[in-house]
Amino acid sequence: MHKSxxxxxxxxxxxxxxxxxxxxxxxxxxxxxxTLPAAILTGHASYEVVLPLLHNSFSxxxxxxxxxxxxxxxxxxxxxxxxxxxxxxxxxxxxxxxPNTTIRFAxxxxxxxxxxxxxxxxxxxxxxxxxxxxxxxxxxxxxxFAGVPALSLLTNTSDPKECRTYGxxxxxxxxxxxxxxxxxxxxxxxxxxxxxxxSHSRKLVSLLESGAxxxxxxxxxxxxxxxxAAFEALRRQSWGVGRWEFTKFATGSTQFAxxxxxxxxxxxxxxxxxxxxxxx
Numbered sequence: 001m002h003k004s005x006x007x008x009x010x011x012x013x014x015x016x017x018x019x020x021x022x023x024x025x026x027x028x029x030x031x032x033x034x035t036l037p038a039a040i041l042t043g044h045a046s047y048e049v050v051l052p053l054l055h056n057s058f059s060x061x062x063x064x065x066x067x068x069x070x071x072x073x074x075x076x077x078x079x080x081x082x083x084x085x086x087x088x089x090x091x092x093x094x095x096x097x098x099p100n101t102t103i104r105f106a107x108x109x110x111x112x113x114x115x116x117x118x119x120x121x122x123x124x125x126x127x128x129x130x131x132x133x134x135x136x137x138x139x140x141x142x143x144x145f146a147g148v149p150a151l152s153l154l155t156n157t158s159d160p161k162e163c164r165t166y167g168x169x170x171x172x173x174x175x176x177x178x179x180x181x182x183x184x185x186x187x188x189x190x191x192x193x194x195x196x197x198x199s200h201s202r203k204l205v206s207l208l209e210s211g212a213x214x215x216x217x218x219x220x221x222x223x224x225x226x227x228x229a230a231f232e233a234l235r236r237q238s239w240g241v242g243r244w245e246f247t248k249f250a251t252g253s254t255q256f257a258x259x260x261x262x263x264x265x266x267x268x269x270x271x272x273x274x275x276x277x278x279x280x
Contacts, residue, residue: 186227
């Protein structure tokens with residue numbers, strides 16, 4: 001079992017405090033998801049910033065009974081040369097011990113994927129130590145879906161072929177575990193001056209709401225989300241309608257029902273959001 005690496009800094013280390021933070025709540029007025037597979041979006045930052053978004057997203061999936069939760073995380077660096085040509089990384093081991101609970105990994109599905117996609121997917125713990133997004137999401141996974149195994153994937157690719165392969169891997173996961181909930185852990189934009197961050201985020205939201213492709217917009221530098229590969233991989237899935245519905249936004253500790261046209265124009269900010277992939 002792995003031990004948690006990012007408690008105290010990003011989320012509480014005290015077991016009772018963490019359990020209280022993650023205790024399921026009905027945190028949204030939005031229509032709840034009713035079928036699986038399904039997908040939700042939430043941000044990654046300290047709980048002071050993203051905990052309301054985590055609850056908003058997970059409460060939209062709270063009536064589901066998934067048999068697998070897959071966290072699609074963001075890698076904010078290039079893979080090491082020794083790990084290439086792999087572009088997608090999963091977590092080794094049997095699970096992780098958090099301050100208040102233990103999360104089991106979906107080892108059979110993970111090992112099957114490693115065998116099916118040996119040139120694309122690798123098992124490497126070091127990336128999960130450097131990237132906190134997956135770990136800070138897991139306590140909430142454990143609270144809303146106790147006992148359900150998790151599978152985590154990290155990538156930073158924007159290569160069209162690799163994004164197609166990523167989509168194929170997600171489809172294979174669904175073929176092995178149809179009752180899967182995908183959780184995209186990503187922010188709406190990079191850390192940018194507020195006008196540019198807001199512009200990028202508004203563009204991303206517009207594209208996701210319409211189900212449009214993202215890679216050309218990324219290359220033209222009109223969007224900068226760290227979750228582009230995950231969104232593209234999910235866009236290629238046959239279930240659902242391929243569009244997203246956004247329900248809440250945040251930057252710093254300030255929450256918004258919709259993205260403003262501008263916000264704190266003299267600061268650098270990151271926009272976070274809560275959303276779900278619309279059902280068919």
